[in-house]
Amino acid sequence: MGAFEHLRQIFQAALVRVDPYRMLVDHVRLEGNRLVVAFDGHHHQVELDAFDRVLVLGAGKASARMAKAMEDILGDRIGGGLVSVKTGHGEPLARVEVIEAAHPTPDGQSVAAARRIAALAEAADRRTLILNLISGGGSALLCAPLADQATGVALTLDDKQAVTRALLACGADIGEINCVRKHLSGVKGGRLARLMAPARSLNFILSDVVGDRLDTIASGLTCPDSTTFAQARAILDAYRLGGTVPAAVLRALTLGAEGRIAETLKPGDPEADLATNILIGTNLGALLAARDRAQALGYNTAALTCGITGEARQVAKVLFGIARDVRQSGLLVAKPALVIAGGETVVTLSGGGKGGRNQEMALAFLAELAKDEHGGHGIHFLSASTDGSDGPTDAAGAFASAEVLAAARAAGLSMDAALRDNDSYHFFQATGHLLKTGPTMTNVCDLHMMLIT
Numbered sequence: 001m002g003a004f005e006h007l008r009q010i011f012q013a014a015l016v017r018v019d020p021y022r023m024l025v026d027h028v029r030l031e032g033n034r035l036v037v038a039f040d041g042h043h044h045q046v047e048l049d050a051f052d053r054v055l056v057l058g059a060g061k062a063s064a065r066m067a068k069a070m071e072d073i074l075g076d077r078i079g080g081g082l083v084s085v086k087t088g089h090g091e092p093l094a095r096v097e098v099i100e101a102a103h104p105t106p107d108g109q110s111v112a113a114a115r116r117i118a119a120l121a122e123a124a125d126r127r128t129l130i131l132n133l134i135s136g137g138g139s140a141l142l143c144a145p146l147a148d149q150a151t152g153v154a155l156t157l158d159d160k161q162a163v164t165r166a167l168l169a170c171g172a173d174i175g176e177i178n179c180v181r182k183h184l185s186g187v188k189g190g191r192l193a194r195l196m197a198p199a200r201s202l203n204f205i206l207s208d209v210v211g212d213r214l215d216t217i218a219s220g221l222t223c224p225d226s227t228t229f230a231q232a233r234a235i236l237d238a239y240r241l242g243g244t245v246p247a248a249v250l251r252a253l254t255l256g257a258e259g260r261i262a263e264t265l266k267p268g269d270p271e272a273d274l275a276t277n278i279l280i281g282t283n284l285g286a287l288l289a290a291r292d293r294a295q296a297l298g299y300n301t302a303a304l305t306c307g308i309t310g311e312a313r314q315v316a317k318v319l320f321g322i323a324r325d326v327r328q329s330g331l332l333v334a335k336p337a338l339v340i341a342g343g344e345t346v347v348t349l350s351g352g353g354k355g356g357r358n359q360e361m362a363l364a365f366l367a368e369l370a371k372d373e374h375g376g377h378g379i380h381f382l383s384a385s386t387d388g389s390d391g392p393t394d395a396a397g398a399f400a401s402a403e404v405l406a407a408a409r410a411a412g413l414s415m416d417a418a419l420r421d422n423d424s425y426h427f428f429q430a431t432g433h434l435l436k437t438g439p440t441m442t443n444v445c446d447l448h449m450m451l452i453t
Contacts, residue, residue, distance in 0.1 A: 003380035003451045004399055008435070010293045010338065010449060011384055011396075015437075017289030018281045018386065018444045020062045020135065020206050024069035027280070028204075035074070037202065042278045044202065048077065052127040055199075056081030056096045057117050059142040060135030060218055061387050062206050064091040064098050065441035070131055071095055082120060083133060084113035084141040086389070089439045104392070105164050106143035111157050114144035114187055121192060124199035132192075132201050136208025136387065136443035138218025139178060140164065144186035146252055148261045155184055159246045170239040171348035173309060174209050178219040182264050183232040183256055184249060188219035190265025190272065196222075197271040207282045208387075208443045210307050210343045214277050222275045225264035229256030282306070283342040283445040286386055290447060294338035299451065301340070302326075302333040308343030308448065312357045313419070315345050315448070316364035323379045323450045324372065335378075337452045344445045347391075353423025356391025358383040358446055359434070362398035363424040367415045369405055376402035380451040384435050387443040393425050395434040397446070407431040 016022075027039050037044040048054065054077050056070055063083040068091050071078060081096040086103040099116075101109035124130055145155035163184065167177045182189030193201070203222040205214055215223040233253040236242060242250060255261050265272060283306040291301045304322075308315055322339055325331040333339065345357045355363075361383040369376030384390065384397030408415065408431050418427040428434045 003401070003453070006297055007380060007382040007399065007449055007451060009297070010290045011382065011447060013293035014286035014290040014447055015386060015440050015442060018286045018442045020066045020281060020442055021069045023280050024066060024204065025073060028073055030073055037278060039278060039280055044276060046129065046202065048129070051129040053079040054129050054131065055079060055120060055124060056083070056131045056133065057120060058083035058133030059113070059117070059138035059221065060133070060206065061086045061089050061103070061137040061443045062135035062441055063133045064089060064093065066133035066135065066204060066206070067093055067096045070133070082113070082117055084110065084117070086137055086141060089441060091441070101141045103137045103140045104168060105161050106140045106157065108157060110141055110143035111145070114142045117142065118144060118187060118195055121195040124196055126198045128199040130196055130199050130201040132203040132222055134203060134218045134221055135206035136217065138221060139181050139188065142187055142218070142221065146184050146186055151255050151260055153248070153252045153255065153261065155248055155252060159249050160184060163245050163249055166241050166244045169349045170241065171311070171346050172235065172239055173346055174344060175216055176235045178216050179227040180232045180235055181219045182225055182227060183229050183253060185219065188221060189225040190220055190223055192221040193265055193275040194271045197274050199274065201275045203275055203277045204280050205277060206280055206443060208445055210309055210445065212279060212282050214279065223277055224267040224269065224272050226267070228263065229253055229261070233257050281442070281444055286444050286447060287340055287342045290340055290449065291338070299336050299338040300333045301338045304339065304341040306342040308341050308345060310345055312345040312347050312361040313364040316361045317368060319448060319450060320365055320368035323381070323452050326452045327378050335452055339450045339452065341448045342445055347422065349422050351421030351423065353418065353421035354393060354426060355422055355424035356385065356393050356395070358385050358390040358397035359393070359395065359424035359428060360422065361448065362400045363415060363418060363427060366400040366404055366408070367419065369400060369402065370415065376405055378453050381449070382435065383446065383448045385446050386440060388437040388440040394436060395425065396437045397435045398424065398428040399433040399435065404431055404433045407433070
């Protein structure tokens with residue numbers, strides 16, 4: 001069995017560990033009329049007799065999969081609901097409706113989903129228990145442009161789309177992007193928790209952000225927010241986006257910074273006490289599962305971190321340096337070895353090509369292999385997104401190795417040209433070394449894996 005197949009198996013093992021359906025059915029159960037939740041650090045019991053209705057809401061790439069688990073756990077005790085998922089990430093459900101919408105840039109379906117979920121939340125009363133299912137992608141999939149009657153602010157979908165595109169292109173990280181999104185939204189930054197009050201909610205959250213901060217995942221729909229309008233405006237200024245984003249967006253953030261528009265939900269607000277937020281899965285879990293599978297395949301392993309951030313190209317250079325040291329001297333871990341890291345990088349766009357952060361990292365890693373004195377032999381690399389879609393592509397990521405180098409040279413491909421145009425997808429498509437998994441129904445950031453022999 002070759003190195004590429006081993007990398008595929010290792011990545012698949014990581015996906016199995018963070019399958020949200022499995023995590024929920026393993027840790028949430030019905031005991032008579034009592035709903036029991038038992039995750040690490042979270043133990044909750046809810047007497048269902050205290051409620052007239054159980055409502056399921058949610059947003060994110062994994063939310064339909066999570067809703068399926070809740071249907072199988074609670075059956076006809078669920079009185080309806082709605083989840084918004086990325087197109088292609090839906091599942092057939094019996095009691096919960098699914099809306100498919102665009103990601104990473106929101107569309108009309110995202111707005112429709114947000115309006116309907118907001119209406120269901122506002123209609124809930126003290127006798128309603130809301131099970132809220134949140135995962136990565138929820139920011140785009142639940143788009144409620146900010147409206148404020150007192151100031152006349154009424155943002156549009158076009159406004160939100162323009163801001164999203166600008167932030168993605170400039171290299172802003174997910175925390176910065178979500179800070180801005182929260183302050184341009186009627187549901188993010190804990191505003192959904194406000195809408196749900198006085199209902200009680202259990203919010204099951206699958207993390208797709210480095211550090212697993214609950215107020216950042218899906219822009220913190222049900223969590224108190226420590227960021228401010230002033231910080232959101234400062235982010236646009238820092239990336240010099242004042243002349244790029246719509247004037248209505250700048251006006252909204254300025255009015256908010258002046259205190260003329262209500263802030264997001266803050267710690268200590270009474271609505272926050274009604275929302276119980278439960279973290280169910282993380283990148284760390286995926287990383288550890290990958291490590292375990294590699295050990296079973298006979299590799300010595302070293303797990304670096306689940307906190308990788310920064311420019312994908314720069315991270316690729318660091319990872320290649322580590323792989324070269326392992327190959328040459330056994331520094332860090334002895335061969336045969338798997339070195340693995342997790343996190344989420346960014347790409348500052350300079351060209352008009354097609355790709356994602358993982359494909360860009362693989363291409364930059366390949367460029368380092370091309371300069372290697374041993375021609376890259378003995379090092380195989382895979383960078384891939386756990387949701388199965390890296391950027392706006394149908395690939396989870398891509399492989400890099402001496403074999404990929406040979407294929408690229410035989411096809412007359414230029415790595416430098418592909419990097420200049422951010423066209424990693426077409427480069428790896430031509431060599432046949434994209435990793436395509438299809439939608440995985442989970443989402444816990446990315447994995448970067450190196451096999452060194």
